[in-house]
Amino acid sequence: MNPAEKKTARAVIQLTASPGSESSFSHVPAKGAFSGLKELAKTLLSLRGRGVELVEFAGGEPTLWPYLPQAVALAHKAGFKTVSLTTNGRRLADAAYTDALVRAGLDAVVFIFPSHRPAAYAGATGAGPAALGQALAGLRNIMRHGKVERGLILPVREALAGDLESAVKFFGGFGFSFITLAFDAPYDLLAGGAVRDLAEKYRLLPGVLAALPRLKRHGRIIAEGIQPCLLGRYGKIVLNETFSNPGVLVRGGGAEITALPDAYTLLGVKTSACRGCRHAARCPGFFAGDAAHIPAAPAPHSAALDLQDGSCDYNCGFCRRNRDGVRYHALDPKKYFASPDRGLLRAFFSSSSAFSENLNIWGRDRTDMFPGIHAIIKQARDCGFRRVTLWTTGLRLADRKKLAALAKAGLTGFEIPLYGGTAAAHDAVTASPGSFARVMRGLDALAAFGKLRADFHTVALKRNAATLPALVELLTARCPGSRLNLWHYYSDEPQNPEVSRAYAANVPDYKTLIAAFARLKKPLPLEVRTAMFPLCVARRLLGEPLPPSYVARSFALLICNERGALHKSVTNAEFGERHVRACRGCPAAADCAGVMEEYLKVHGEAGIRPVRR
Ligand code: SF4
Ligand code: SF4
Numbered sequence: 001m002n003p004a005e006k007k008t009a010r011a012v013i014q015l016t017a018s019p020g021s022e023s024s025f026s027h028v029p030a031k032g033a034f035s036g037l038k039e040l041a042k043t044l045l046s047l048r049g050r051g052v053e054l055v056e057f058a059g060g061e062p063t064l065w066p067y068l069p070q071a072v073a074l075a076h077k078a079g080f081k082t083v084s085l086t087t088n089g090r091r092l093a094d095a096a097y098t099d100a101l102v103r104a105g106l107d108a109v110v111f112i113f114p115s116h117r118p119a120a121y122a123g124a125t126g127a128g129p130a131a132l133g134q135a136l137a138g139l140r141n142i143m144r145h146g147k148v149e150r151g152l153i154l155p156v157r158e159a160l161a162g163d164l165e166s167a168v169k170f171f172g173g174f175g176f177s178f179i180t181l182a183f184d185a186p187y188d189l190l191a192g193g194a195v196r197d198l199a200e201k202y203r204l205l206p207g208v209l210a211a212l213p214r215l216k217r218h219g220r221i222i223a224e225g226i227q228p229c230l231l232g233r234y235g236k237i238v239l240n241e242t243f244s245n246p247g248v249l250v251r252g253g254g255a256e257i258t259a260l261p262d263a264y265t266l267l268g269v270k271t272s273a274c275r276g277c278r279h280a281a282r283c284p285g286f287f288a289g290d291a292a293h294i295p296a297a298p299a300p301h302s303a304a305l306d307l308q309d310g311s312c313d314y315n316c317g318f319c320r321r322n323r324d325g326v327r328y329h330a331l332d333p334k335k336y337f338a339s340p341d342r343g344l345l346r347a348f349f350s351s352s353s354a355f356s357e358n359l360n361i362w363g364r365d366r367t368d369m370f371p372g373i374h375a376i377i378k379q380a381r382d383c384g385f386r387r388v389t390l391w392t393t394g395l396r397l398a399d400r401k402k403l404a405a406l407a408k409a410g411l412t413g414f415e416i417p418l419y420g421g422t423a424a425a426h427d428a429v430t431a432s433p434g435s436f437a438r439v440m441r442g443l444d445a446l447a448a449f450g451k452l453r454a455d456f457h458t459v460a461l462k463r464n465a466a467t468l469p470a471l472v473e474l475l476t477a478r479c480p481g482s483r484l485n486l487w488h489y490y491s492d493e494p495q496n497p498e499v500s501r502a503y504a505a506n507v508p509d510y511k512t513l514i515a516a517f518a519r520l521k522k523p524l525p526l527e528v529r530t531a532m533f534p535l536c537v538a539r540r541l542l543g544e545p546l547p548p549s550y551v552a553r554s555f556a557l558l559i560c561n562e563r564g565a566l567h568k569s570v571t572n573a574e575f576g577e578r579h580v581r582a583c584r585g586c587p588a589a590a591d592c593a594g595v596m597e598e599y600l601k602v603h604g605e606a607g608i609r610p611v612r613r
Pocket of ligand 2: 534535536537579580582583584586587588589592593594595608609610611
């Protein structure tokens with residue numbers, strides 16, 4: 001497809017899974033063949049109904065599908081603006097066949113040539129010594145039809161090593177509208193999400209970089225399947241179309257229509273190096289196979305699996321989350337719907353464990369009850385995570401059998417919410433009488449069990465602010481060596497008057513919090529980290545020189561929702577912070593995002609003042 005059309009709604013139709021143009025650089029492995037024209041016609045109409053304007057017939061090798069000319073005619077008749085074919089071109093050596101395709105309404109052909117040299121071509125395709133000649137004859141046949149646009153894909157593989165410039169020069173004479181340098185796909189999704197070794201990519205990269213300045217003379221060069229930053233000043237030529245212009249994918253063997261980038265975008269991981277990167281919108285990030293080759297090791301960042309399903313133990317007053325108006329707490333605790341795809345989980349775990357030692361498993365704080373949780377934990381450990389932390393209310397931890405089963409699966413610890421330093425404060429926030437006492441019993445059992453770590457988080461609220469120092473003291477006494485994460489209250493809903501009212505009712509002002517924490521002796525006897533607080537406030541709360549905020553600003557997140565679908569959000573979490581007047585000249589400004597806009601609306605700038613180093 002012509003990259004100029006990259007914003008056109010498109011569909012890639014995999015007519016057949018038969019080998020041919022299918023190779024490991026494809027990011028969307030084929031599944032099975034379309035049964036016939038009837039199935040295809042139905043699919044085409046459905047795609048038109050969705051507003052798709054560009055249809056690409058792909059495979060496997062689409063010319064091996066017996067009804068390709070009829071398929072092109074059907075697509076043309078259905079009113080698609082562009083009907084395109086991605087092929088090895090060998091079948092097009094048959095002039096009558098090519099003429100039939102063009103007559104049927106073919107608008108564009110994208111040829112895949114692993115090499116321009118017969119032996120290398122034969123070696124890469126396993127198609128025999130005459131194969132390159134056939135493919136070139138097919139290309140010439142298409143050239144006879146001047147109105148059919150031509151594109152070229154050159155897989156950046158060993159067959160092209162040291163020969164790229166010569167190949168581009170050779171093909172430059174065929175008048176392609178674009179020449180795509182396609183790098184290897186980072187995962188083999190057909191093999192259950194197995195990570196590919198990307199050593200070849202990095203071995204060939206210097207040669208590509210050296211050749212790039214001269215390649216432009218021979219045509220419009222595009223790169224696919226690579227991170228723009230790896231191409232340095234040529235980063236702009238990267239298209240990564242599967243990521244930046246996804247469209248839909250229709251696979252044969254069921255004509256299932258799925259979002260095209262599902263697999264590809266799911267597996268990229270944005271590292272701290274990606275923060276503020278100008279290419280981020282069209283780049284999925286790094287993959288597990290990249291980790292060993294990235295020159296500057298990325299700073300550790302966080303990975304999380306979010307099991308957004310089922311009900312919630314608590315009915316917290318500050319939380320407004322609901323499903324179709326029903327608060328999570330009111331949902332049936334026995335009903336779960338999600339069934340994560342194990343192949344994609346494996347790929348996600350393998351990818352993110354290359355960048356992070358710990359996997360957090362989030363959810364609605366009943367993650368310990370999620371069906372199949374033991375298998376998920378085991379899979380995460382098998383895929384390389386050194387630690388797996390389950391975020392749960394902790395209400396069921398007194399059950400020693402449960403602890404033993406989770407530890408056996410590979411769990412290394414829990415992260416437990418405690419919303420106040422006293423039973424009254426915690427139970428009032430959770431609206432769950434007796435919950436504090438149950439968590440304490442669970443902590444006793446956990447201490448006796450001895451093999452699983454407990455860490456904690458809390459949210460600073462108006463109603464619990466005065467009791468938070470008592471929480472620090474309580475955990476120091478009961479769980480020495482644990483960590484407490486102190487979160488700023490924030491809203492993850494789109495702003496509206498109701499949300500703003502709820503925010504104002506809950507968020508405490510910094511002065512009150514600082515005054516409450518003043519009674520604690522510094523340095524604190526417990527590791528306390530703040531999240532989303534301005535650094536100057538965090539410093540006065542914790543009494544350390546410049547406590548870092550612990551929340552990772554970029555992390556790999558896989559959300560498993562109630563419909564069983566898996567979504568990937570590569571989040572560069574921002575919480576609407578900004579610097580204020582008081583920040584002028586603050587030496588911490590480069591490390592501090594400032595104050596949340598919502599907080600400023602409620603409490604203003606009081607309590608913000610530049611830090612002194
Ligand atoms: S987003 Fe990250 S991986 Fe992608 S180009 Fe930028 S720095 Fe590289
Ligand atoms: S004065 Fe501003 S920049 Fe400095 S630590 Fe406080 S909020 Fe951050």
